[in-house]
Amino acid sequence: MSKPTYFSTSEPLTTTSELPQNYSLVRKGNIYITKNCRQKTHEAQRTVYVVLDNENQKLGIGVPRTIYQQVQTLCEQTAEARAKAVEKKDLALEKKTQTEIMRQFPHITKASVPAILKHTLQKRSGRVGRTSEPLDRVVSLAVRAHIRHKHTEYDKMLRQGTDREEARRTIQDAVEEKVRDWGGKPWSAKASNTVCKNKKTRRTMTQKVLEAEVGRRSKVIRKLASRTPKRARRRTPQNE
Helix, strand or coil: CCCCCCCCCCCCEEEHHHCCCCEEEEECCCHHHHHHHHHHHHHCCCCCEEEECCCCCEEEEEEEHHHHHHHHHHHHHHHHHHHHHHHHHHHHHHHHHHHHHHHHCCCCCCCHHHHHHHHHCCCCCCCHHHCCCCHHHHHHHHHHHHHHHHCCCHHHHHHCCCCHHHHHHHHHHHHHHHHHHCCCCCCCHHHHHHHHHHHHHHHHHHHHHHHHHHHHHHHHHHHHHHHHHHHHHHHCHHHC
């Protein structure tokens, strides 16, 4: 099993109270600031800390305060240019995806295409359109997901308590029939079952990785917490 990807193995864990002097907490949320703070800190051959709260949850990273201030300034100065670049990239991806939809499904209804694009390419959604999957596979999965939700009884079955995998098997023939209507190439039953099994396997592996990471972080937090009383004792008059 691969290592959990939450924290870099080369970056030590700490808490806000344990951060070195002249270090600042960079709270997670701004990808640009976090990425550049981490990069510039490594370039300066300084340590990047992963900062956790009292409940063992990641707050962000700890970097030298001067580097954090430099990156904040750089973020403000480049905001407009970066926004335009992202917009251009998003439009190019949308156009490329639309072209691939029409290539694979030449008879698809025009009203379906915008809905598929919007759903599939939604940012920070974890959907297939924002993964590293090849575009032809992205489109194949996205169109089938649209058919499943909009042209079958799939959602109704889920609301009635049907198991997700069982519901997918039940409506699979209807999905592939719509694929044929839209000029697409139907999947075989074997291919459809393989997709379902792969998704189930990925969910199981992710759960195991999460459990392993929770256990590891708990040990780190207990170790950090055990340092505090020792430091406190060194500051008492009796120990001086």
